[in-house]
């Protein structure tokens with residue numbers, strides 16, 4: 001699943017290769033991939049629009065077009081968004097293809113069809129069309145994510161700290177891999193009750209979140225050889241991961257085997273020897 005560093009890497013690629021280009025024609029191969037509005041309005045609305053800028057909010061890509069229109073994208077489980085030359089053959093799972101004036105294509109490929117593209121008509125905002133945007137917490141790399149904010153936000157929460165960190169209304173875009181990694185780096189057990197967080201815990205967590213995501217984005221950025229190559233950031237990160245994907249392997253600090261448990265439908269990786277702080281167990 002693409003996590004924040006991968007979505008940011010896609011954003012950087014789009015900013016480089018898409019801004020200034022113009023959507024010529026839009027072809028929808030799978031109706032389900034269009035989140036808003038109808039296929040006809042989507043293709044008509046996007047045609048002949050110039051790309052002005054590309055932003056990211058959480059794991060959403062917000063492509064600003066001329067006439068104050070927009071194109072919102074969420075890659076979900078298996079989506080890919082690439083700017084490709086004709087010589088690159090489209091993948092089997094091409095769902096939406098936008099032909100560009102430069103002769104390239106903007107391709108939305110998505111094997112599992114959970115990803116979405118939304119057309120934002122002039123006069124409307126991304127938040128009007130994608131209401132989930134209004135519920136997102138602060139950007140992990142932005143100035144609004146502070147220790148003070150985090151401490152306040154988890155106050156009274158009895159859920160596991162790992163579950164709280166994955167809550168997109170608490171922090172936008174922090175996913176499973178990086179939540180495991182920051183908890184290891186701060187020595188916090190993933191099952192600790194979120195509400196037992198202390199000020200030093202919050203300070204360490206915020207530093208670890210920003211540092212880890214920045215490192216992963218740099219890893220992705222450096223792997224961006226061309227605009228078709230914006231995948232696999234998480235894969236690269238995992239080679240150097242502390243705990244994620246390392247069940248039963250020795251902890252890089254103490255040598256004890258890394259444990260893997262199920263936590264609300266996701267996997268959590270940790271070292272029960274190194275991660276002992278905030279040990280108050282959640283009540284549910």
Ligand SMILES: [Zn+2]
Nearest residue numbers: 251254271274
């Ligand atoms: Zn350890």
